[in-house]
Amino acid sequence: MHEHPAAGTSEAPGRLGALVLDIPQHDIAVAERVRAILGGRSLSVAEAALLTEIEDLAATVASTRAEIVAMGADDINASHIPSATDELDAIVTHTATATDSILESCEQLEAMMGRLGREDAQTLQDAVTRIYEACSFQDITGQRITKIVAALQAIERKVAHMIGLFSPSGANGRTSREPAGPASLLNGPQLPDAAMGQSDIDALLASFD
Amino acid sequence: MAIDKSMNVLIVDDYKTMLRIIRNLLKQIEFNNVDEASDGAEALSKLRTGNYGLVISDWNMAPMTGLELLQEVRQDNRLRATPFIMITAESKTENVVAAKQAGVSNYIVKPFNAETLREKIEKVLAHA
Numbered sequence: 001m002h003e004h005p006a007a008g009t010s011e012a013p014g015r016l017g018a019l020v021l022d023i024p025q026h027d028i029a030v031a032e033r034v035r036a037i038l039g040g041r042s043l044s045v046a047e048a049a050l051l052t053e054i055e056d057l058a059a060t061v062a063s064t065r066a067e068i069v070a071m072g073a074d075d076i077n078a079s080h081i082p083s084a085t086d087e088l089d090a091i092v093t094h095t096a097t098a099t100d101s102i103l104e105s106c107e108q109l110e111a112m113m114g115r116l117g118r119e120d121a122q123t124l125q126d127a128v129t130r131i132y133e134a135c136s137f138q139d140i141t142g143q144r145i146t147k148i149v150a151a152l153q154a155i156e157r158k159v160a161h162m163i164g165l166f167s168p169s170g171a172n173g174r175t176s177r178e179p180a181g182p183a184s185l186l187n188g189p190q191l192p193d194a195a196m197g198q199s200d201i202d203a204l205l206a207s208f209d
Numbered sequence: 210m211a212i213d214k215s216m217n218v219l220i221v222d223d224y225k226t227m228l229r230i231i232r233n234l235l236k237q238i239e240f241n242n243v244d245e246a247s248d249g250a251e252a253l254s255k256l257r258t259g260n261y262g263l264v265i266s267d268w269n270m271a272p273m274t275g276l277e278l279l280q281e282v283r284q285d286n287r288l289r290a291t292p293f294i295m296i297t298a299e300s301k302t303e304n305v306v307a308a309k310q311a312g313v314s315n316y317i318v319k320p321f322n323a324e325t326l327r328e329k330i331e332k333v334l335a336h337a
Contacts, residue, residue, distance in 0.1 A: 099226045107233065129237060129323045132230050136320045139227045143269065143298055185276065185307055186269050189298035189319070196300045198318050198325055204305050205316060 099138040216262030221252040223270040249273025268297035283312040
C-alpha cells in the first residue's frame with residue numbers, strides 16, 4: 001500500500017478527481033459517491049488510508065482484468081474445453097467400435113468350436129473368455145471419461161463465472177451456482193489404490209449374514 | 210440343488226458392449242434365455258410383464274439406476290423374491306451397504322472375470 005498524499009489537506013477532492021479519470025466508468029460512480037460524502041472537506045488520516053486502499057483495490061481489479069483479457073480466458077470456454085470434451089467423446093466412440101469388432105470376432109471363433117477336438121475347443125473357449133473379460137475395460141474407461149467430462153464442465157462454469165466478474169464488459173457472467181450434483185452413491189470407478197476388490201466386497205456382504 | 214438354466218435372465222446395462230459381454234459369458238455357462246434392458250425403467254417394465262428367474266444389473270444408469278430398480282423390485286409383491294445381482298464399478302463401502310440394505314442377492318465389482326460371475330450366479334440361485 002502506498003502513502004496517500006491527500007491526508008490532512010484540502011487536496012483530497014482533487015486527488016479523488018484524478019482517480020476518477022483513471023478508473024473505468026462503472027467505478028466513477030463509486031468515487032463520486034465518496035466525494036459527495038466528503039463534501040469538499042479535508043481527509044482525515046484514516047479516510048486517506050481508506051482511500052489509498054480503494055485505489056490499490058481498483059488498481060488490482062484493473063490489472064486482473066487486463067491479465068484476463070491478455071490470457072484469452074474466453075478461449076477456454078469457447079474453444080479449449082469443448083474441444084477436449086469432443087476428443088474424449090471420440091475416444092469413447094472409437095473404443096466402443098473397436099471392442100464391438102473384437103467381440104464379433106470372438107463370437108465367430110466360438111461358433112467354430114464345434115468343429116474342433118475337445119482339448120482344442122476348451123483352449124479356444126478359455127482364450128475367448130479371457131478376451132471377453134478384458135473387453136470390459138471399455139465400460140470402465142467410458143465411466144472414467146464421463147467423470148473427466150463432468151470435471152471439465154465444472155471448470156467451464158467456474159471460468160465463465162470468473163470472466164463474468166472481471167471482464168471489462170462483464171457480459172459473460174453466469175451464475176456460479178452448481179447444477180444439482182450426481183447422487184452421492186454414483187461415484188463411478190475408483191482408482192485401483194482406493195477401490196475395494198471382490199474379496200473385500202464378499203467379506204463386507206458376509207458381515208451382514 | 211440343480212440349477213434350472215433354461216430360466217429367463219434379464220441383464221441391465223447402459224453400455225451395449227457390456228450387455229454383449231455378459232450375454233456371451235452367460236451363454237458359456239449355458240444360460241441361453243437372456244434378455245436385455247438399457248436402464249432400470251426399461252428393466253422394470255420387462256420384469257412386470259415377463260417372467261424372469263434372475264436379474265443381473267449395472268448400478269450407474271439413467272433415468273433409473275440399478276439401486277432404484279432393485280428397490281422397486283423388492284417392493285413389488287410379484288417380483289420381490291427374484292434373485293438380483295449387481296455388477297458395477299461402484300466399489301465404495303457405502304454402495305455395497307446400500308445395495309445390501311435394499312436387498313441385493315450378491316454384488317460383483319467391475320472389472321470381473323467369468324469365474325466370479327459363474328460362482329455368484331450359482332450361489333444366488335442355490336439359495337433362491
